[in-house]
Amino acid sequence: MGSATRRERVVRMSVEQPLWRALTAYRVLTVVYAIGLFASAYEVYERPWVGIAYYAVLAVWTLATLPQVSGARRCTKRFLTIDLAVAVTGILLSPVAGHERAVTGGSTLPSIWTAGAVLAWALKGGWRWAAFASVLIGAANVVQRGDISRSTVHNVLLVCIAGIAIGYVVEVARASERTLARALEIEAATRERERLARDIHDSVLQVLAMVQRRGTALGGEAAELGRMAGEQEIALRTLVAEGLRQPSRASEDLSQGAVVRAVTTYAEADAPPGTEGPRDLRPLLAPHANALTTFSAPGTAVLMPSAAARELAAAVSAALDNVRQHAGEGARAWILVEDEPEAVIVTVRDDGPGIPEGRLAQAEGEGRLGVAQSIRGRLRDIGGTAELISVPGQGTEVELHVPKKK
Template identity: 80%
Template sequence: MSVEQPLWRALMAYRVLTMGYAIVVFAAAYERYERPWIGIAYYVVLAGWTLATLPQVSGARRCTKRFLTADLTIAVVGILLSPVAGHERAVTGGSTLPSIWTAGAVLAWAIKGGWRWAASASLLIGVANVVQRGSFSRSTLHNVLLVCIASIAIGYVVEVARASERTLARALEIEAATRERERLARDIHDSVLQVLAMVQRRGTALGGEAAELGRMAGEQEIALRTLVAAGLTPRPGPPRTRRSARSSGPSTTPRRGRRLGRAARPAPLLAGHAGSDVTFSAPGTPVPLPPAAARELAAAVGAALDNVRRHAGDGAHAWILVEDEPDAVIVTVRDDGPGIPDGRLVQAEGEGRLGVAQSIRGRLRDIGGTAELISVPGQGTEVEMNVPKRTK
């Protein structure tokens, strides 16, 4: 819904109420008019016009400039007919035939066209008031300024609201496009880039024509990483499902400052990573973690284990530990490899290697969680993933 739509609804109600008010004021002073039939004829036109044109003031699309011109004309004609109807107070400071209904005509210009349109319409109403009274009195000035200031203020507010709405729509469009690019980048990193890297390693090891194939795969990997890394922000897209399998027994991995909690829904998804070089540990009862968050968490764990296999060496061992906190599920991936040298993560991200930035931290950020990486050269690496139980 447009931010200005409530103003159009309020204007519809204002026009109907002020039409009724003008008729009541005329009826109360009916005997004072020398030519009341002029007022009656005008109110018949005013009532019919107000009720028939309610759809025109229901939104900006239907409120055309032609309608606004006709609407303002009826207000001006009513003002000029007031002394003709023979009520002397219309000239000496009393209410005109359209009374405060004229403000509704000016407000329609303000909502449709902004403060400049409002200023033009209110100026025309002011001139009509001066003409029908024949002089420029203090009360006339007061009424004209009141309508002018109110309509210009509303017109300005409408212009600001429209600009804000356009800015918000553009920001949402950019965010949607960015999230889609990052989703594709993450999927490419988890599939195509890893295959190219594997082809390069195996081709180099086999030699001959396979080595040439490996070299070409390495060049394509570098080019694709550069393309993927260009313009990305650390906000991933929708979750991607990983495989599920059975859990293994408890782990003996030490963990200071944490208590073992209850089993989380990610446990079946994470258990598939268990093997001779990966020990998986999780409590035995489920935790209320949303399935989408569990799948995203499992994908981040898989990315962390890929890094262990790729960088920690063939003899490295890894541990996966699932813990339950009152407001969050914590999964820790720890290895006994050589650790990560200082500055290596920043360098890798600059080279387009998004394993930590996108596949781990990015995934967790998308569901409202965090990923903390602790590594000491020669003492292994630990990745702690914290996911709130009430995710985004």
């Protein structure tokens, strides 16, 4: 199989971003609502010019600061402080405008726009920040009305509970994002190590094993070279196995509100441009046919995604390597390709001595990952499965099953 360069692509998104978009819309709608409420009761204000001046400032402020409420990064403490001051000022100016209902239970000049200021604090800093902003808004309502009425307490508690609840939800969401991001990055690192282990097994380890066997057979100085190659093979297998069992710690340098939405492994093969679409599996497997290996496939193309076809062909190559290495140079092998409606099935069978029970688990424990990574690992990465059936004295059969995506 041609060499492929793989990399992990991490796509990040903020799960709290929809809340910021909702807050942006809320601020615009509530400033329009507050102005409409003032216009409908314009004649009852003794000093309407106070309301007009305040609404002019409020409208300009709301529209000018829309970028600040588009996300946590741009929503600074300075902006939040000024925004809360605008809300408190509007509440305290309500009696000055001369609307009697402002001090007898009616709405204040900013009306429900003040809740948007509290929600901005909640989204930025969590429930503690929300509680602080809510208490300040509540205190301003009590001051402008001169007493603590039932309606005042009701409105203050409503804003306080809503702000604290949203702030708490945001804190929980951020903690979950960090946990999920770390888990997905660990998974990505582990998959990359598995891929490297497969590549090492298919190249370096096979060469070292061959040098060891040939050197031992030749004797003399070649035997010493073979012994050294054997030592390096064992050391490299141990290193690969330990690396797979101990994935590195995932990076926790995450921007606030960012989460790994998906981790996608993909290959950039050295195939010519424009050949990364569906690919016929048969030409990838046909070169294995020789005097000792029989290849059987359908008469029509067995189309698969290009990356999946390459991985499946590599798994077949690994299975045949195992035949040559463990069944002997004279062992016969058969490759059967079946193109079913729901899946592509490739079976590799040999007439060797078979695999003793428990040998695969023992080999994996010794760091020999040919079956675990070069075969099963590859099939797992493309959504398939690999089943190995072996009866001592009757050969081994490896069935590779790759479902077709609908």
